[in-house]
Amino acid sequence: MKKTVLVSGGAGFIGSHVTVELTNAGYDVVIADNFSNCDMTNYKGVCQILGKELPLIKMDFCDAAATDKLFTDYKIDAVIHFAAFKAVGESVAEPIKYYKNNLDSFLNVLEAARTHGGCNVLFSSSATVYGETDVLPVTEQSPRQPATSPYGNTKQMCEDILRDTVKAFPQIKGIALRYFNPIGAHPSALIGELPNGVPNNLVPFITQTAIGKRECLSIFGNDYPTPDGTCQRDYIDIVDLAKAHVCAVTRMIDGKMDESYEIFNVGTGRPVSVLELVNAFEKVNGLKLNYKFTPRRPGDVTAIWADPTRANEVLGWKAERTVEETLAAAWAWEKAIAK
Numbered sequence: 001m002k003k004t005v006l007v008s009g010g011a012g013f014i015g016s017h018v019t020v021e022l023t024n025a026g027y028d029v030v031i032a033d034n035f036s037n038c039d040m041t042n043y044k045g046v047c048q049i050l051g052k053e054l055p056l057i058k059m060d061f062c063d064a065a066a067t068d069k070l071f072t073d074y075k076i077d078a079v080i081h082f083a084a085f086k087a088v089g090e091s092v093a094e095p096i097k098y099y100k101n102n103l104d105s106f107l108n109v110l111e112a113a114r115t116h117g118g119c120n121v122l123f124s125s126s127a128t129v130y131g132e133t134d135v136l137p138v139t140e141q142s143p144r145q146p147a148t149s150p151y152g153n154t155k156q157m158c159e160d161i162l163r164d165t166v167k168a169f170p171q172i173k174g175i176a177l178r179y180f181n182p183i184g185a186h187p188s189a190l191i192g193e194l195p196n197g198v199p200n201n202l203v204p205f206i207t208q209t210a211i212g213k214r215e216c217l218s219i220f221g222n223d224y225p226t227p228d229g230t231c232q233r234d235y236i237d238i239v240d241l242a243k244a245h246v247c248a249v250t251r252m253i254d255g256k257m258d259e260s261y262e263i264f265n266v267g268t269g270r271p272v273s274v275l276e277l278v279n280a281f282e283k284v285n286g287l288k289l290n291y292k293f294t295p296r297r298p299g300d301v302t303a304i305w306a307d308p309t310r311a312n313e314v315l316g317w318k319a320e321r322t323v324e325e326t327l328a329a330a331w332a333w334e335k336a337i338a339k
């Protein structure tokens with residue numbers, strides 16, 4: 001019998017790509033989203049890619065009764081929790097909003113999982129939990145540094161909540177995937193990153209500048225202690241990232257976990273600087289970008305990239321797409337939504 005996966009925040013950037021890969025892998029997917037940070041574009045694109053309508057529930061996971069109802073209406077075998085606010089700068093300005101939303105929504109998911117007899121829970125975590133680290137690349141054993149923002153702190157706290165929950169309730173199993181920097185779009189150009197307002201992430205800012213929606217790309221800081229003075233990151237293709245979720249869900253559902261709570265880094269293991277990414281975008285798409293260097297942005301770490309060995313060996317997952325393929329897909333998506 002087919003297993004059902006609930007994807008909270010499934011109409012967003014990462015959730016939509018994960019939904020496609022889960023469905024292609026044979027899972028039934030239920031999408032739930034409150035559309036606070038997205039519209040129907042990606043949901044419609046998912047249905048177009050898959051050639052069928054998927055269940056879509058418009059609800060807020062901060063509503064405990066609505067969350068419980070989901071688990072009553074569907075037999076949920078696993079839940080992937082994306083539903084959260086995610087802008088670092090905004091979290092510094094509005095910490096209460098971030099703590100309330102990001103913690104309440106996750107607690108309601110875990111409570112519903114517990115009261116409905118247990119569930120496999122995959123938490124969407126982040127490399128932000130490592131903070132400004134001394135040793136690179138980071139492994140899952142690297143110490144978590146104090147968070148540089150309330151957003152990062154909610155990721156650390158939710159990891160701890162999941163760890164403690166699976167310890168107390170054996171019917172719940174948990175995996176936290178720590179992503180590095182997801183970029184790109186689906187090769188079909190039917191789904192991709194579609195931020196509300198001014199993008200917080202680099203690649204949509206690049207593509208919006210290239211298409212003329214933004215006048216100029218700001219590169220925050222060119223005086224970092226890196227080879228070209230700009231920050232270094234581990235940019236992971238969105239489809240590669242989505243496939244890691246399928247591997248993790250399958251590991252939980254098949255009962256293959258070594259422990260009831262596991263952590264995996266999801267990255268390429270290759271550092272790429274902001275300037276290198278901009279240059280690669282220009283080269284692969286045959287464009288010149290208008291960009292300027294501006295002062296450093298608060299909360300940005302100098303450099304971070306993953307050691308993905310554990311995900312490669314234990315999950316059987318590996319990043320496959322090149323930065324060039326990813327940036328070509330991001331540009332194709334930007335042109336598609338501009339039409």
